[in-house]
Amino acid sequence: MTQDDFDSGFYQRFYRDPRTRVTTPAEMARRAAVVAAILKQWQLPVRRILDAGCGLGWMRPAMLNAFPRSAYVGLEFSEHLCRRYGWVEGSLTDYRARARFDLVICHDVMQYLPERDARRAMANLGRLCRGALYFYAPTVEDWRHHADRSCSDTSIHLRESQWYRSRLSRHFRYAGFGIHVRRGVSFPQWELERPRE
Known part of the structure; x- marks a missing residue:
């Protein structure tokens, strides 16, 4: 996909128009609040947040409310959104930062990347x-069983869930609810709270 694909019309259709949008600000705020609550429960410090593919920034207010002393970086490929909201313009495939982040959010991004770029972006998450990493991308399985195709973007690259899991497991341990914790980082989690391996 190109810059032109992520223009104001794209965001009007999939995010602003109540008839065709795929999510709402309220849903994204709830999602962010849940992720923040889990990280607080696990006592994982969050001082630097990267929202990779932040879009309209709907997770930002809840994250900054939960972690008021944290620095938030919104990374976005869309030139249109970067001009409008002041996000950092770039791609997860090659984005670099001076320091690593305590929390990386990568929600609804990878399906827009072709294979080579998706591999690079997945490796970059580890760098x-x-x-903690909060990660979501629609999979082949989601498309078959969960996706509302009446409002879903069909111009995407669907991959098997195992494609993502195998790459995430190189740097992270899955901890539940889309949250992956960097290998070597300890956090308190009761046995029956752990996902089954």
Whole structure:
């Protein structure tokens, strides 16, 4: 996909128009609040947040409310959104930062990347994150069983869930609810709270 694909029309259709949007600000705020609550429960410090593919920034207010002393970086490929909201313009495939992040959010991004770029972006998550990663991308399985195709973007690259899991497991341990914790980072989690391996 190109810059032109992520223009104002794209965000009007998939995010602003109540008839065709795929999510709402309220849903994203709830999601962010849950992720923040889990990280607080696990006593994982969050001082630097990277929201990779932040879009309209709907997770930002809840994250900054939960972690008021943290620095938030919104990374976005869309030139249109970067101009409008002041996000850092770039791609997860090659983005670099001076310091790593305690929390990286990568929600609804990878399906827009072709294979080579997706591989690079997945590897980059391991370089950018020193703590927790909240990760979501629609999979082939989701498309078959969960996706509302009446409002879903069909111009995407669907991959098997195992494609993502195998790459995430190189740097992270899955801890539940889309949260992956960097290998070597300890946190308190009761046995029956752990996902089954």
